[in-house]
Amino acid sequence: MIARAVHHVSFSVKNLEASRAFYEGVLGLEPVPRPDFGIPGAWLQAGQAQIHLIQNAETATGSAAASPVANHCAFEIDDYEETLDDLATLGIDLVAEMSESHQCWIADPDGNVIELIAAR
Numbered sequence: 001m002i003a004r005a006v007h008h009v010s011f012s013v014k015n016l017e018a019s020r021a022f023y024e025g026v027l028g029l030e031p032v033p034r035p036d037f038g039i040p041g042a043w044l045q046a047g048q049a050q051i052h053l054i055q056n057a058e059t060a061t062g063s064a065a066a067s068p069v070a071n072h073c074a075f076e077i078d079d080y081e082e083t084l085d086d087l088a089t090l091g092i093d094l095v096a097e098m099s100e101s102h103q104c105w106i107a108d109p110d111g112n113v114i115e116l117i118a119a120r
Contacts, residue, residue: 008043009073010052011112016040018109019053026090026106027075027114046075072105072113080104080118 013019020042023029029044029051040055051073077083080102087094087106095113097104102118 006049008050008052010054011073011108011110012056013053013108013110013112014056015109016042016053016055020044022108023051023053026087026092072115074115074117076119077116078119080116083116083118 011019020031023044024031027046029046032043032045032050034041034043034052042053044051044053080099084104087104092106095105095107103115105113105115107113
């Protein structure tokens with residue numbers, strides 16, 4: 001067996017609307033249809049993969065509080081400096097940064113860590 005690609009990453013979130021606003025507004029992901037599973041959630045397209053948000057008011061805080069870069073979902077970006085400028089304009093703080101390798105980490109509203117890495 002060979003895993004050929006990431007199909008989706010799923011995050012448990014406390015506030016679905018705040019999380020949708022983050023993933024759509026900050027990262028520019030597009031919502032896609034989601035079947036009714038009987039629990040609130042949203043699916044968003046990120047290139048060939050998807051981000052699945054599942055609302056759970058009892059969810060634990062994401063990994064940003066424990067380890068800033070250990071558990072995360074990574075998105076490839078085109079322009080690192082432009083991305084840093086966009087994040088600053090939006091008031092999004094960096095959780096960690098490795099500027100020499102053009103990658104940084106931010107957190108969504110639930111503390112889930114998102115890596116942004118420049119295309120090579």
